[in-house]
Amino acid sequence: MRAIRDAWIVARFDLGESLRSRKAIIFLALYVAGAIGATILFTELLQNIEEQLAEQLLVARTDQPGSLTQAVMESPELHAVLARLVHDDALATALLGLPPVALVYHWIALTFGPAFVALTSSDTISGEVATGSIRYALIRTDRSSWAAGKLIGQGVLLMFGLSLGALGAWVTGYVQLASFDPWASATWLAHYAITAFIFAFAHLGLVMGVSQLTRSVPWSRALGLLSLVLCFGVHGWLSREHVQESAPVLVDSIRQFFPAAHRLDLWRPEWLDVAPGAIALLAIGLTLFTLGHLRLARRDA
């Protein structure tokens, strides 16, 4: 019980300390700006499609995108765009029934979430070891509770950033789109904020695991980014057709250890379909974090 209490106390303090730092404010602003920017780009794309559609249907053009949303959602162009994003034709068809703003947000969050995590959290632990501030805490709690608290704190910060991004996307959609369903959009943005969090959490575990390996802030930042690049790079290579064909079972088994292998599951609208991938991602994040912690637990702080 004491370990849980301590982890929670550390998490609360870490979150507060992060929010009071300029770095976190900048990255939170980037989360929001990224979501808003992507939504604006999407609405411009939507308007272009609508204009083409209006020409084909011989109906009047409108200045505000979304007037012909239903027609656009049924258009083969959008279906093609979506299929490219999720790499699955059937799933793309299912997703076309969802608010487009939520889909764009999810794509942006899945694409850039890991990079943001690497930038915000890769020096969270190494920084405290480097400055020695960890020693003030470790005289009062054990290393595992402290490290778990840091992970929870950064996790909450991540969720906060993703939620702000979702809010930004919702407001932008509300302002920009004519046929915007506020309730459905809010529901699906919340749904996808959670799945984006789960995806980013696996990478959070990776960079915070790496952060426990070194006491150098520049090294932990570099290693965090490098491990992320390697993670996506190796997964991309394993996903190539000729590699998969060489040893299908083995390659597919290895792929399951990489977060990117479970990304597609997170697009599925039903929670039951999301669950296997989500559990795998949470397990990957916790495992990578724990592997890094094995080093911190044994070395001089």
Added chain:
Amino acid sequence: MSRFALRLQGLRKRYGKTVALDGLTLDVPSGVVMGLVGPNGAGKTTTFGIISGAVRPDAGRVDVLGEGPFDPGRHAGRLTVLPQDCELNPHSSAGQLLTFYARLQGISRPKQEAQRVLEIVRLGDRIGARVRQLSHGMKRRLAVAQALIGDPELILLDEPTGGLDPHLVVEMRQVLREQKGERTLIVSSHVLSDLEATCDHVAFLEAGRCTKTGSIDLITGRSRLVSIRLAQAVDLVALEPLLEGREPALEGLWLTYQLREEEDPSDSHAEIIPALVSHGARVLEVRLGRTLERAYLDSRES
């Protein structure tokens, strides 16, 4: 309560090829204020790190408060430390930071405790100030404040007066003296006059070992040695009849001699000083024992 607040036996620690501790053995009785004295690289900071669990020893045994090596489960709140050159989290206020530490220690009213310890280090009016906005001296006092949270039985202070203004050094000495008798303090400092003013026990460290330890009275000879500073050198041979059996010695302008068994120092002063003056000596200062600095230098030379 254990007789010893701390027992270290044969501690060894290497950083690569550098030997930081080479079989350090040291006992610290409960309730004392002990000064750790030694040159840079003697192993003081590493010793503190090992006692507080931040540094893993390569060999040796540590017994903190009679309950084995440091374990947060057993020792959290009972042992606190002011580490050397460790920064405090910069973005929080002094109050937020101390409240966080107090919460971790399980203090029931953490905010009030933060205010209390800030008052002790004369920073009560800075509770809302961000750590990064504090001066170096204030940060050092804040770091001392965190070591006073709760009711610790053992406090380790590594260079508590380092970088403080002279008037703050005096205040810090006072803060440390106020803790005397309440708990066991181990203070590491290069400023031997600070240690002499605050400690009742001392240990000399050299190349990762403890070369001498004991009460300040014993180490400096306060209980049996008289030191007299003269304005000019005197002929010791001429004084021999007067100082017979008192093991007199002359080091520069300092004349030292031993008190006799059970002899009251004031009786000795009444006898010796007028006799010295009558021999033409001009007395500038009389003190019991040597300075800690002298005792330390003598110890190093021997």
